[in-house]
Amino acid sequence: MRFAFLLALAAAAFSQSTASSGAVSGTVLDLIGEPVADAPIQAVNTATKAVFNAKSTGKGAYSLAALPAGTYSIVVNAPGFNPYAEPNVTVAAGKTTRFDIHLVDFQFNTLGDGRDIRAALLVEHPTPKGPAPRTADGKPDLSGMWHPLRVTDPGKPELLPWAAALLKQRTEENTKDSPMSQCLPRGAALMGGLYPFKIVQLPGEIVLLFEDWVPDHREIFMDGRPHPKDLYTWMGHATGKWESSAQPGRGVVRGQEADTLVVDRVGFNDASWLDNSGRAHTSQLHIVERYHRTDFGHLEVQMDFDDPGAFARPWSLKGVFDNAGDPREVEIQEFICNENNRDTGHMVGK
Numbered sequence: 001m002r003f004a005f006l007l008a009l010a011a012a013a014f015s016q017s018t019a020s021s022g023a024v025s026g027t028v029l030d031l032i033g034e035p036v037a038d039a040p041i042q043a044v045n046t047a048t049k050a051v052f053n054a055k056s057t058g059k060g061a062y063s064l065a066a067l068p069a070g071t072y073s074i075v076v077n078a079p080g081f082n083p084y085a086e087p088n089v090t091v092a093a094g095k096t097t098r099f100d101i102h103l104v105d106f107q108f109n110t111l112g113d114g115r116d117i118r119a120a121l122l123v124e125h126p127t128p129k130g131p132a133p134r135t136a137d138g139k140p141d142l143s144g145m146w147h148p149l150r151v152t153d154p155g156k157p158e159l160l161p162w163a164a165a166l167l168k169q170r171t172e173e174n175t176k177d178s179p180m181s182q183c184l185p186r187g188a189a190l191m192g193g194l195y196p197f198k199i200v201q202l203p204g205e206i207v208l209l210f211e212d213w214v215p216d217h218r219e220i221f222m223d224g225r226p227h228p229k230d231l232y233t234w235m236g237h238a239t240g241k242w243e244s245s246a247q248p249g250r251g252v253v254r255g256q257e258a259d260t261l262v263v264d265r266v267g268f269n270d271a272s273w274l275d276n277s278g279r280a281h282t283s284q285l286h287i288v289e290r291y292h293r294t295d296f297g298h299l300e301v302q303m304d305f306d307d308p309g310a311f312a313r314p315w316s317l318k319g320v321f322d323n324a325g326d327p328r329e330v331e332i333q334e335f336i337c338n339e340n341n342r343d344t345g346h347m348v349g350k
Contacts, residue, residue, distance in 0.1 A: 022091040025063040026100040028056040028076065031174075035060025036103055039078040043089070046071040062101075069093040074101065077154070079122045080115030082106055082175060083277040087168070104174050106276065117194070122150060125322040127297025135201065139242055140259050140293045143201045145324035145332075148193060148212075149301070152319050157305070158312040163280045170278030179272055183337035185215060185234040188268060188287060189275045189303060189317065196324040198332050206240060206261070211332035220263050231267025236287065238265045245292055263289040274305075282309030297323040 024043060028036040039056040043064050056062045069091055076084040081103040091097055105115050125147050133141040159167060170177065180186060186193055193212030200207040208218040220240040227237050242258035265287040274281045285307040292300045299321040306314040324330050 020093050021066050021068050022093055023063060023065045023067060023096040024072070024074070024089060024091060024099050025061070025096055026098055027060045028062060028078075028101045028103065029060060030081070030103055030105060036078060036081070039076055039081075039101075039103070041101070042075045043067060043072045044075065046073060046087075067091045074099065076101055076103065078103060079119035080106055080117075083275075085167075085171065085277070087164070122148075124150060124320075125324070127323045128325070130296035132293040132295050137203075138258075140261070141201055142199050142206065142261065142291060142293055142299060143327075145196050145198055145327050145330045146299060146321040147196050147324050149190075149319040149321060151317065153317065155315045155317045157279065157315045159279065160310055160312060163310040166280050167278050170273075175276070175278050178276075178278070180276075185272055186212075187272050187274045187276070187279075188235060188265070188281075188285065189305070195335070196330060196332065198327065209332055211335050216335070220261075227264075227266050232269045232283065233267050234269060234272055236265035236285075237267040238263050240264070259292060261289075261291040263291070265289065280310055281305075281307050284309040299323075 043052040195211040198209040206220040288304040
């Protein structure tokens, strides 16, 4: 009798849980209506911040079941597509909400410009083996050819209402007014763009050379100079210094004395988009980057963003650059955006 009673309680609890939850299902499609397979779908409960995950099938179908009733943000970050986010999807108890997801290709997905090119750049690459090299003065040597940033933790940016509304508008317009479609610089959070880039480390500065987009370089001044006053630039002014990666209270072991490059960036204009999704920022934007070469093949980075004009609180993004090979064998090429630019006429929005 006691066992039967426990079973009855369990059944009642399951029934009550099922009755108070719902589901979301639909199909993930590209712009021309073709299904997108293996797309990672994430539903975040607005009230509790609980996260639920699913993946689309070969036919693009997906289902998120046993979701507590409430409002959810649906997020999709599929390689080859622009980031997708819908912040207000309602789930009712005992019901299944039909919600189809329409992704926008990062590129046009035409011959030679397909989404597979972008997707291949976002996966982990085979890299040379060995310890992280050091310069003659004992500092970590970051020089070399590097693949574009592979994001490992996008962070949780919380936009202020005006910035959230602008992001929603840009998303609904298929990001047609992106500065990149007009050959203007990429956002400050985009490192390397689509193609490998080169780091040249000199005693007084570190130079980043980019094949993709404009400007085609960045300078990090290592000579202790201050930031100039009244700057208003697309990529900001950067100064750097070496710090230890040791955690407070744990001491510093040999090799950790000054193994992390800390870069301070200020002086941004408010014309660029922070990233491909269309997040805005203001001229108050302050970015601190931390670069740590863990071994010969990998360069870790953490980017801390602070912009009280656009975000409710500071947030961080983490990622890894994979070594792209011997600079004597791998070179960056020209990328002249304005030459034969035909993108603008295709950016029709919605």
